[in-house]
Amino acid sequence: MSQKDAAIGLDAPPTTKPQGVGRGAWITLGALWFIYVLNFLDRQLLSILAKPIQDTLNISDSQLGLLGGLYFAFFYCFIAIPVGWLADRTNRVAVVAVACGIWSAATMACGMARNYGELAVARMTVGFGEAGGVPPSYAIITDSFPPGRRGMALGIYNLGPPVGAAIGIAFGASVAAAFSWRAAFIVIGLVGLVAALALILIVKEPKRGGLDPVSATDGPARAGFWETVRMFFSRPTLVLASLGSGVTQIVTYGLGNFAVLFLMREKGMTLENVALWYALVVAIGMSGGIFVSGWLIDRFTRRSKRAYAMLPAISLALAVPFYIAFVWAPSWPLALAFLIGPTFLNYFYLSSSVALVQGEVRPNQRVMSGALLLLVMNFIGMGVGPTYVGMASDFFRATHPENSLQIALYTLIPVYFAAIGLFLWLAKVLGRNDRQAGGAA
Known part of the structure; x- marks a missing residue:
C-alpha cells in the first residue's frame, strides 16, 4: 500500500483471517438495525397507504x-450534513436516539x-429526523x-429497509383496511418513541477507529468540516460510488413510492392483497438481495476492490428484463412474480457503496462521509425518482387515463443503463488504484 493510501486510512482487503466479533458488537448491530427498520417503516407508510390518503385528502x-x-x-x-458533523464530535448513539424521537413524533x-x-x-x-439516523449508525457499526x-x-x-418495508406493507x-390510514401512522410513531429511549439504555458508544490498523487512526482526533467535504468530492471513487448509487435510487425510489398505487389502481390489487402478497415479495426479494450482496462483497473484495463496483453493475443488468416484465404484466399476480427479480437485484449497490466509502476514509471522517454519500445518492434518487414518476403519470393521464403510471414506470428503463455505466466507470477507477497501490507497495 502506498504511503498516501496509508495516510488516509484505506480499508484494504485483509490478507489474514478477519478478527473475531464480540457479543457487544452484535447487540449494537441488532439495536441499530431495529431503529433502521422503524426508520424505513415510517418512510414507507406514505407510499403503502397512497390510495386511501389520496381519497381522503x-x-x-x-x-x-x-x-x-x-x-x-x-x-x-441536507440536514444529514450538519448532523454528520455533530456526530463526528459528540456521542453518536445519542444523536441516533434523538433523531428517532423526532421522526417518530412527526410520523404521528x-x-x-x-x-x-x-x-x-x-x-x-x-x-429532518431521519437525517440523523443512518450516517451515525454506519460509523458506529464500522x-x-x-x-x-x-x-x-x-x-x-441494510436489511432494515426491506424488513421495515415488508412490516410496513403488512x-x-x-x-x-380494518381501521384507517391515520391509525397506522400514530401506532408506528408511538413504537418509535419507545425505541429511541431503549437505544440509549442498550448501546454504548464504541471507540472511534479502535479496530482499525494503526495507520488508519493517525491524524487529528476531529476532522475539519470543509476538510472532509473537500476530501470526499476530490476523490473519484467516492464521487462515482455516490453518483452510481443516486442514479440507481431514481429507479428504486421511483418504483417503490408508486408500486402499491400502480398495483392497486392499474392491476386490481386490494389492500388485503397488498398486506400479504406484496409484503412477501418485498421481504423475500429485497432482504435476500441485500444479505447476499453483503456476503459477496466480503468474499470478492478480498481479491480486488473492483468488486465494489462490478457487483452492482452486474446485478442491475440482470434486473432490467424482470423490471420490464413487471411493468408489462397484465395481472397483479404475474406482475408480483416478475417483481421478485428487481427487488432482489436492485439493492446490491447499497452495502457495496456504504462499505467502500466507510473503508476509504479515516475513522474521524466516517460519519461525515456517510452523510455526504447519503446527500448525493438520496438527493438524486429520492429527490428525483418519486417526483419524476408522479409528474410523468399526471402528464400521461391526459392521453392514457387507464395506464398513466405504467407508461411513467416504463420511462425509468434508460435510468438502469445510466447507473450501470457509472458503476463500470467506478470499477475502472478502482482497478487502476489497485494496480497503483500494488506497484507502490
Missing part, C-alpha cells in the same frame, strides 16, 4: 410524488394531518466490527 400523483420525493429529500439530505403528526399542507410539513419533519467483517455487518444492517395495509 384529494391529492394528485404529482403532489404525492413531491411528498415522498423532493420535499422529503430536501430535509433528509402525519396521521393527524387534515390537509395536504399539514401532511407536507409533517413529512418534511420526518425527513467501529464495532473489524475490517473483513464490515461488509456482512453493514449488509445485515401492518399498514392491514390497519388501514
